[in-house]
Amino acid sequence: MANAQGMPSSALKEIDLRLSTENPVPGQQIIVTAESYSVDLNSANIIWTLNGSLYQKGAGITSIQVQAPALGKKLNVEIIAGIPNGRELKSSIDIGSGNIDIIVENEGYVPPFFLGKIPLSYQNIYRVIAIPHIADSSGKEYAPQTLIYQWTKDSKVVQDQGGYGKQVFSWQDDIIPRQRVLNVRATTRDGSAQAEKVILLQAQSPYISFYNNDPLYGPMYNKAIGNGVSLGKSRELSVLAVPYGFNKPSDGVGDLSFTWLVNSIEQMALSASQSIVLRAPEGTAGSSNIQLQIRNNNEILQGAQNGFTAVFSANSSKTATSSLNNYNGI
Numbered sequence: 001m002a003n004a005q006g007m008p009s010s011a012l013k014e015i016d017l018r019l020s021t022e023n024p025v026p027g028q029q030i031i032v033t034a035e036s037y038s039v040d041l042n043s044a045n046i047i048w049t050l051n052g053s054l055y056q057k058g059a060g061i062t063s064i065q066v067q068a069p070a071l072g073k074k075l076n077v078e079i080i081a082g083i084p085n086g087r088e089l090k091s092s093i094d095i096g097s098g099n100i101d102i103i104v105e106n107e108g109y110v111p112p113f114f115l116g117k118i119p120l121s122y123q124n125i126y127r128v129i130a131i132p133h134i135a136d137s138s139g140k141e142y143a144p145q146t147l148i149y150q151w152t153k154d155s156k157v158v159q160d161q162g163g164y165g166k167q168v169f170s171w172q173d174d175i176i177p178r179q180r181v182l183n184v185r186a187t188t189r190d191g192s193a194q195a196e197k198v199i200l201l202q203a204q205s206p207y208i209s210f211y212n213n214d215p216l217y218g219p220m221y222n223k224a225i226g227n228g229v230s231l232g233k234s235r236e237l238s239v240l241a242v243p244y245g246f247n248k249p250s251d252g253v254g255d256l257s258f259t260w261l262v263n264s265i266e267q268m269a270l271s272a273s274q275s276i277v278l279r280a281p282e283g284t285a286g287s288s289n290i291q292l293q294i295r296n297n298n299e300i301l302q303g304a305q306n307g308f309t310a311v312f313s314a315n316s317s318k319t320a321t322s323s324l325n326n327y328n329g330i
Contacts, residue, residue, distance in 0.1 A: 014038050015079060015091035023196045024068035026097040033063040034079050039089065045082040050075060068097040072135030098195030100186060101131040108206060108245035111221055121206040121245030122177055122301035128169045132186035132195050142188060152183040164189075173203055175301060206245030208294060208306040213238035213275055228287075231312040235280040242274070243294050246302050259293040280312035287311045 020031035034041055046061040047054065056064055069075045078092035107125040110118055120126060130149065135141045145165040151158045153171070161169050169184065180201040187194040210225040219240045231237045241258070248254035253272055260267040260276055270276060276290070288310050296302035 014089050015041070015081060017077065017079065017091050017093040019093070019095065023194065024095065024097055025099045026068055026070050028068045028097070030066055030068055030095065031063055032066060032077050032093070032095075034081070034091070035062075036081075036089075039081070039083050039087075041081055043084060044089075047080040047082075049078045049080070052076070052078075066095070068095060070139070071097060071099075071133060071141065072137055072139040073097070074137075096193055098135075098186075098193060099133040100184060100195045100197035101133070102184075102197055102199055103129040103131065104199075104201065105129070106245070107247075109243060109248045109250070110245075111219070111242050112250075113221070118245050120173075120201060120203040122203045123173050123175065123296075123299040124203065124245065124247065125172045126170060126201070128182060128184070128199075128201075130167045130169075130184045130186060130197065132167075134186065134188065134193050134195050136193075142193075144186070147186040147188060150185045150187075152185075154181055177203060177301060206243060206294075206302055206304050208292060208304050209242050209244060210292075210306070210308055211240045211242060213240040225308050228309040228311060231278060231280050231310060235312060237278045237310065238275060239278065239290070240275050241292050241294070241306075243304070246294065246296055246304075247299055248296075255296055255298045257295050257297055259295075261289075261291040261293075263288050264291075278310050283314055285312060285314040 014036055016035045018033045018035060020033075021028065024030050034046070041062050042060040045057070045059055047057040048061065048064050049055055050066065055066075064077075066075065066077060073096070075095040076092055077095060078090065081089045083089065104120070105127040106118060106120050107127070108118060108121045110116075130144070132144055132147055133141055134147065144167050147167070148164050149166045150162045151166075151169045158169070167186070169182070173180070181198065182201055183196065183198045185194060185196045211223075212220045212225065212229075214220055215238065225239065229237065229239075243256060246256060248256055253274060258271055258273055260270040260273075267276070278288070278290070289307060290310055291305065291307035293305040294303065
């Protein structure tokens with residue numbers, strides 16, 4: 001929800017005007033409600049005006065619906081209440097508008113030249129970038145770096161990450177897997193306008209995808225290996241496992257450990273390898289089940305598993321069924 005402020009102009013406070021949302025986005029429908037603890041507005045003759053023009057009138061009309069103005073504009077809402085003893089009470093409020101776009105970045109691992117966006121993973125380092133849209137009376141937007149920011153995470157203000165020009169909020173999620181509520185408020189230096197945004201962040205487990213590691217072209221990132229793959233005529237296949245979302249360096253495996261299983265038999269020699277080379281036995285046809293489990297030894301919530309079936313055909317007149325009997329890492 002994004003917003004911009006409204007401020008009552010009545011000093012007597014005999015009538016308070018309240019908005020259904022304190023900081024609406026441009027064009028948002030808002031309910032303006034009049035409240036009083038000193039007079040009975042339900043029996044009063046009510047006149048509502050917008051920017052000085054009559055909008056609605058009648059007995060006991062204590063709320064109206066209006067539309068938030070464009071960026072940089074103000075909508076003045078005024079109520080005039082004539083009560084039975086002959087007194088006339090007034091109150092008004094100025095409604096502005098604003099918005100904040102949010103970009104959430106995740107420093108979890110992705111392969112080179114990856115153009116997509118992966119979900120937030122447990123214990124990742126997150127970067128949240130606020131791009132406010134707040135304008136002056138001429139409609140010119142304030143530069144984001146000239147605004148003052150307040151960041152709140154799970155209802156607690158994070159003092160060291162707020163302040164002038166601090167439109168980026170970053171932190172590493174802890175070991176308690178739960179939804180995070182993040183709020184950012186951007187305000188002009190003179191306090192005349194502001195915008196606010198609330199977002200929910202929910203992390204999930206990282207994941208593994210497999211790719212053909214071609215000896216000539218390298219990893220074929222354009223097409224992941226699905227549930228099954230054929231070794232083909234070469235009867236040999238190098239498979240690269242990509243740990244999406246894990247905390248690891250761009251080169252090397254970092255703190256990750258790999259548990260490769262071929263037909264449920266663990267391959268101890270591949271505990272630090274992202275790759276496995278599969279070779280079909282001569283003269284036989286069959287299939288083997290390949291499974292991989294990856295764990296981050298320092299980030300206990302980061303773990304994933306995945307697998308596929310490798311199918312191979314006989315290359316001679318023999319048709320006995322067998323399993324892969326040669327495999328190693330590269």
